Amino acid sequence: xxxxxxxxxxxxxxxxxxxxxxxxxxxxxxxxxxxxxxxxxxxxxxxxxxxxxxxxxxxxxxxxxxxxxxxxxxxxxxxxxxxxxxxxxxxxxxxxxxxxxxxxxxxxxxxxxxxxxxxxxxxxxxxxxxxxxxxxxxxxxxxxxxxxxxxxxxxxxxxxxxxxxxxxxxxxxxxxxxxxxxxxxxxxxxxxxxxxxxxxxxxxxxxxxxxxxxxxxxxxxxxxxxxxxxxxxxxxxxxxxxxxxxxxxxxxxxxxxxxxxxxxxxxxxxxxxxxxxxxxxxxxxxxxxxxxxxxxxxxxxxxxxxxxxxxxxxxxxxxxxxxxxxxxxxxxxxxxxxxxxxxxxxxxxxxxxxxxxxxxxxxxxx
Ligand code: F6R
Ligand code: MG
Ligand code: MG
Numbered sequence: 186x187x188x189x190x191x192x193x194x195x196x197x198x199x200x201x202x203x204x205x206x207x208x209x210x211x212x213x214x215x216x217x218x219x220x221x222x223x224x225x226x227x228x229x230x231x232x233x234x235x236x237x238x239x240x241x242x243x244x245x246x247x248x249x250x251x252x253x254x255x256x257x258x259x260x261x262x263x264x265x266x267x268x269x270x271x272x273x274x275x276x277x278x279x280x281x282x283x284x285x286x287x288x289x290x291x292x293x294x295x296x297x298x299x300x301x302x303x304x305x306x307x308x309x310x311x312x313x314x315x316x317x318x319x320x321x322x323x324x325x326x327x328x329x330x331x332x333x334x335x336x337x338x339x340x341x342x343x344x345x346x347x348x349x350x351x352x353x354x355x356x357x358x359x360x361x362x363x364x365x366x367x368x369x370x371x372x373x374x375x376x377x378x379x380x381x382x383x384x385x386x387x388x389x390x391x392x393x394x395x396x397x398x399x400x401x402x403x404x405x406x407x408x409x410x411x412x413x414x415x416x417x418x419x420x421x422x423x424x425x426x427x428x429x430x431x432x433x434x435x436x437x438x439x440x441x442x443x444x445x446x447x448x449x450x451x452x453x454x455x456x457x458x459x460x461x462x463x464x465x466x467x468x469x470x471x472x473x474x475x476x477x478x479x480x481x482x483x484x485x486x487x488x489x490x491x492x493x494x495x496x497x498x499x500x501x502x503x504x505x506x507x508x509x510x511x512x513x514x515x516x517x518x519x520x521x522x523x524x525x526x527x528x529x530x531x532x533x534x535x536x537x538x539x540x541x542x543x544x545x546x547x548x549x550x551x
Contacts, residue, residue: 198268227487235315320383453532
């Protein structure tokens with residue numbers, strides 16, 4: 186059976202700043218999809234990560250389907266009403282356009298979708314991150330799909346011996362989707378050369394070279410590029426098929442023990458380590474730290490199991506402690522150097538005005 190998994194997520198308001206949505210808001214969004222998605226979707230899972238609400242749909246309509254996208258858009262619009270009634274902070278924040286135009290891409294919400302022939306057993310992972318952007322997944326994906334130090338399956342499993350094809354998008358280009366396809370292992374150094382720049386080059390999808398099947402789909406939108414100004418961070422979602430001809434769940438999770446530094450901490454303008462957290466976690470310290478959660482599912486004939494919470498294990502408590510330490514160590518240098526993002530990535534226009542004013546005050550000494 187051919188199925189489609191679609192994750193569509195948006196920040197439409199939260200409690201106490203950018204911490205998390207209310208229960209009432211989550212319920213309204215869920216109820217809207219349940220009432221209006223009959224006959225359209227096979228299953229639904231609603232969750233939040235920090236201030237973002239994600240809808241995971243299983244359906245048979247293919248990717249980019251207008252009815253599915255409209256269902257999500259309308260659910261977020263309905264939720265925004267509740268967010269306004271409750272006086273939530275940033276109500277409707279990620280709904281950047283007034284009217285739905287066929288596809289939520291380019292309208293604010295983030296989307297990750299994949300269509301495939303369901304295996305007899307079909308395990309997959311759904312990642313959601315907050316206070317960061319889609320490049321946050323670059324390094325973990327590179328290590329899980331191209332580096333035998335993290336993914337021994339690349340050496341041990343004949344089902345993966347041809348490696349994987351990376352489709353990488355230049356997210357600075359706004360006229361359309363500017364992409365490049367590169368193969369691991371042959372193009373490893375080229376892939377690394379692009380993926381080191383998390384703000385510009387982002388893994389969009391990964392395919393098995395043994396079977397041609399899709400393994401990974403990442404949301405690639407940059408709100409900054411859609412709105413032309415700061416409207417919140419992109420807070421990316423990702424789907425990853427695992428086991429068999431794909432990396433094992435543990436191989437995909439392993440790189441998150443690094444807590445690598447990513448963009449998006451406080452005001453979307455600082456660098457912070459990516460902390461793997463339990464599902465439905467809020468944000469806290471310095472509006473962060475940037476966080477990622479992972480729901481592990483099986484899907485069968487379009488029906489989802491309940492999720493297993495992949496980062497809810499004593500091992501990850503140790504990692505969280507290490508990542509907290511990394512966060513504090515970088516925070517100790519405040520605005521200086523590597524702690525803050527480069528000028529082009531600062532998510533507040535105020536500094537541009539400030540620099541213009543100061544520029545005029547400069548004098549060249551004779
Ligand atoms: C929001 C975020 C926060 C805000 C900060 C200021 O996703 O990352 O760090 O940027 O709380 O928020 P505003 O500008 O809405 O007052
Ligand atoms: Mg927000
Ligand atoms: Mg967010």
